[in-house]
Amino acid sequence: MSGPPGGARRPGQGRVLAALALAQFICSFAGSNMNVMINDISEDLDTTVQGVQVAITLFLLVMAALMIPGGKLTNRHGRKRCFLAGLVVYAVGALLCAAAPGLGVLILGNSILEGIGTALLIPPVYILTTLLYPDVTSRARAFGLIMALGGIGAAAGPLIGGLITEGIGWRAAFVFQALVIAVIVLLSRHLEDPLPPDPNSAFDTGGAVLSAVGLVLVVMGILAADNDVGLMIALIAAGILVLLWFLRRARAMERAGEEPLLSLGLFRNRTSNLGLITQNIQWLLLMGSSFTVAAYLQTVRDYNAIETGVIFTAATLGLLLSSLSAERLAKRRPQRTLVVTGFAVTIAGVVVLIVLAGAYGGGWPFVPGLLLIGLGLGLMLTPSVNVVQSSFPESQQGEISGLSRSVSNLGSSFGTAIAGTILVSGLTEGAYAAAMITLAALGLIGLAAAARLPRTPAPGGTPGGAAAVPTAP
Known part of the structure; x- marks a missing residue:
């Protein structure tokens, strides 16, 4: 597929991009907003912190497990159709959660239906973005907005969820998700699938x-x-x-x-493999630190949902500042530099969280570390995605998009499962420190992978050197 000359905007393309970005926002929001509802949900549904952790982790896991099949289904049924079907399934799950009488129904609505809906709608977001924005600069801008809203959804989930929980109730947070889905459906009226579906495509x-x-x-x-x-x-x-x-x-x-289901040839691209590792650990760090800090503040320091959410605004601000600078940074710095720097800043933020939280009381010691984590993650989310997506031609965008999102969501699952398991085993100062130290150690693996990304041409040729990897024809 070829885009308009010079990457010119199509009629209604702004609304389409807004719909795609909002879709990533609400799915990321769903993965983190429950972190500040831990006490409220466990008391209302007569369950435990571990029960809520299982629901959160299963949601992220269902997304990861079904993302690759979801990406393949876009070839057979079309990207727009899968996108809209995912939105409908997600909305049904959100409304079911709002009326959940117990943990089992909450898991059915949140972990299963919202997870399936996300696995259907997220691959089309990345495939359509890659196809609709064929040149590197416009694609970096589009991915910058999508990843910014995705990161903000994950980071701001605790604040928005806290405000809704304290002001109305935790169930209203799921009604909020359904309302956002309705807005996305309206914005998607201008969405056109760049490629026709192939009903005979193998599955x-x-x-x-x-x-x-x-x-x-x-x-x-x-x-x-x-x-x-x-x-x-x-x-x-x-x-x-x-x-x-x-x-x-x-x-x-x-x-x-x-x-x-998955072509093993996708793993023969060294650049993409390294990019996938960085994606996995980025989301592991984001969701792992989010769950750990939120659970610790509520169960150990007795903060309520809105107080916990307010503290997380530091991470949201950091993500917003660095993510929205993606296009400008891509023009000035190679993508490898951005990813390496992002990991270094994020790991520094985790260390600051451990040191200050152990030395001082109150909520302010969490702010500097969360700000650094937000800045670091926002700096590298977009270039990591762009490295992977741009490493493959148009014919493989369905597969690589599903694999990319699966790897990222698997990272989210690992982050919540690993850090959460360490934390809920003790719910003490020591358990908090152990969980965060584990995250920092895993961050070093991501940093090592980022350092091995190929050195791309310096700015001045192509934006961020992104053209060093093959782009869609």
């Missing part, structure tokens, strides 16, 4: 089941760590075996000339 149902089961087993194993180490080992081992079965099956299908 690997067996691969979809294997990949989902494998990921679920691994994350459930992490969640079981604080109760039964033996069960944790068994679940994780079983999950790894299922995922290996999935990969072996995909390789056999490719050799037989069939189309598996």
